[in-house]
Amino acid sequence: MAKIYYYSIYADKIQEYVRLKHKLGYQFKKQEYHLKQLDRFASLRGETSVGFTKAFSDDWEIKKNHETERNRYIRVSILLHFSSYLRDIGYESYLPKLPAYKRSTYMPYIFSKIQIEALYKAADELRAGRNTSMNTCIMAIPAILRILASTGIRIGEVINIKISDIIHEDQCLKICDVKNGKERLIPISKNLLNVIESYKKFRNLLPEKNIQSEYLFIKLDGRRCTANGIRRWFSKSVQMAKIRESNPGHTPRVHDLRHSFAVNSLASMVADGIDLYVSLPILSNYMGHQNIQATEYYVRLTKNMFPDLSDSLDSTCIDIFPKFKNYE
Incomplete structure (x- = not known):
């Protein structure tokens, strides 16, 4: 991948932020592309001081022609996380709200x-x-x-x-x-x-x-x-094997074996009385997730597939996955 250069007032801070992400093990290639766009946007606006304002954020959030809601969501999340980093290192910086977009309702096939x-x-x-x-x-x-x-x-x-x-x-x-x-x-x-x-x-x-x-x-x-x-x-x-579709047109995929492993493993651990505070980090690391929040998806799937375990899952997940807080 060609080296990316930054030219705005945020250039040094973006480079520091990217180096930090790389040291933490993230590839961060797609994010670097969006940060390059953010850097260019700041240059065109003639920004002269570090720290995003609400006005900057509002202009950045404007939906582009033919842009999908998901891509807009990603752009805003890039600004949110970078702005949060700036606050962590001592700068005043506005934290935008993440825009709502219609997420996929696709449900993977869980093999028994x-x-x-x-x-x-x-x-x-x-x-x-x-x-x-x-x-x-x-x-x-x-x-x-x-x-x-x-x-x-x-x-x-x-x-x-x-x-x-x-x-x-x-x-x-x-x-x-x-x-x-x-x-x-x-x-x-x-x-x-x-x-x-x-x-x-x-x-x-x-x-x-x-x-x-x-x-x-x-x-x-x-x-x-x-x-x-x-x-x-x-x-x-x-x-x-005569494994039928769970819904019309919902053919099992190879990747559903991964989903099935996670759900069945989580269900077995809960049924055995293993505390989710112990089992979730283990499952998260085993599957190569970057953070435990990525494993939350499987908690929800497990609740759907094994309703008898719902109470056990709910009692722990209240504390593990707090509701997201938007910052003004």
């Missing part, structure tokens, strides 16, 4: 444990057709689906796993977070480690020239598996 087992069975029974080329990842699908469902990692993370990322002595996998660029170690069960080792035995039966890749999951021709290839075989497995 029975459905997950049926999906595994279907993946094990996948067979390549007579005309199937070497450009297929069918051999890796049973192991990939088990990893996705058992760990909740993202599809982009599973295809990036390298053979060297398997740490046998600690029984864990090193995962490179595709969203935030941070590495994390996740513990896995002995059974899942055995699944990986079984796959590697079949992998090593491929021609020598095809197994030189550093990546764990490869196609028959030796190239790394792709997300699209995994999605196709996942859809085939769902059909074979």
